[in-house]
């Protein structure tokens with residue numbers, strides 16, 4: 330069995346080798362600083378701390394209290410939130426807690442459909458089924474790649490949902506939160522904004538500000554544009570805080586992941602210092618990459634409105650064999666992306682699009698010139714159909730100069746397990 334253990338460690342090493350030499354462009358991923366990576370393997374990962382700061386069900390929580398108190402305080406300051414809960418262990422968990430808090434069975438809710446960009450947890454396969462909610466989807470304008478505002482307002486007034494869920498996974502432009510707020514007030518609806526994809530842009534004041542625009546609750550994962558450990562956070566207004574806290578604990582989380590809370594606190598501090606520069610470079614990079622791909626001949630969505638205002642780019646690759654074939658080709662050149670449904674798609678197995686995100690490339694220090702180079706590399710794989718092995722060699726070469734996490738307080742080689750530092754620390 331020892332050999333088995335060693336072989337797992339070896340496979341993880343190979344995984345690191347792959348990612349060290351690749352362009353990771355999955356829009357839902359990111360990397361943490363080395364400090365956070367060390368904290369994730371600390372003793373905190375072994376402990377229980379059910380309850381709240383200063384009021385736990387277990388002894389031994391003196392330092393855990395200090396860490397969680399800091400995470401909450403930093404998040405309140407960074408997002409100017411009235412109340413914060415750092416316990417949900419994933420984005421779906423945060424959504425479940427938020428909807429558990431604010432709805433009763435058989436209530437009506439409204440969210441985006443999956444092809445229009447909604448997350449699977451917003452769909453009839455997930456939370457609406459768990460909570461037995463009647464689900465309606467937003468009217469969508471595929472040309473503008475956003476919710477159709479006029480029709481949305483009409484639908485809210487007509488259908489009178491008690492819960493409006495904004496935000497999504499294919500998320501190029503800010504959602505109409507303030508318009509939804511006005512209609513919601515007329516029918517007495519609550520608004521939850523799922524910021525999973527864009528939390529890092531919100532932290533850097535580069536997208537929209539859902540709490541100021543009228544959301545009652547922001548539920549979000551903490552590892553997409555927000556470059557923290559996998560986990561989640563809920564920000565909310567004072568008047569729903571008891572409901573939210575009870576829906577998290579004891580409702581949907583027993584023990585939260587304390588090592589993740591420590592990592593989250595550090596990432597919040599990183600974003601307080603570097604968030605604006607980081608988010609600003611992400612949105613610049615996304616636009617430059619989109620323009621470059623458009624010039625290569627790709628059908629990049631929404632050229633008429635500057636392609637994107639987030640970290641994402643959506644491309645219709647139907648004419649190049651569809652999303653699956655293109656994503657597999659790019660993988661052979663060490664360019665890691667995913668196939669993605671576009672609004673016109675019916676079959677989730679055969680999406681016509683691919684979705685690209687530039688947040689991780691930005692986190693390792695890539696700027697406009699690298700975006701232009703990457704557009705050309707993608708064009709050579711998909712459009713001029715060059716040998717993927719040859720392009721892969723150039724990807725590896727490009728990646729050589731980008732091996733350190735930026736916008737944080739450390740700068741060590743991120744794929745080397747920091748053993749020395751670990752020993753000193755533990």
Ligand SMILES: *Cc1c(COP(=O)(O)O)cnc(C)c1O
Nearest residue numbers: 419420421448497498523525550
């Ligand atoms: C990724 C995502 C989630 C789920 O987050 P997990 O941490 O993977 O559970 C929820 N909502 C949206 C909009 C997402 O994109």
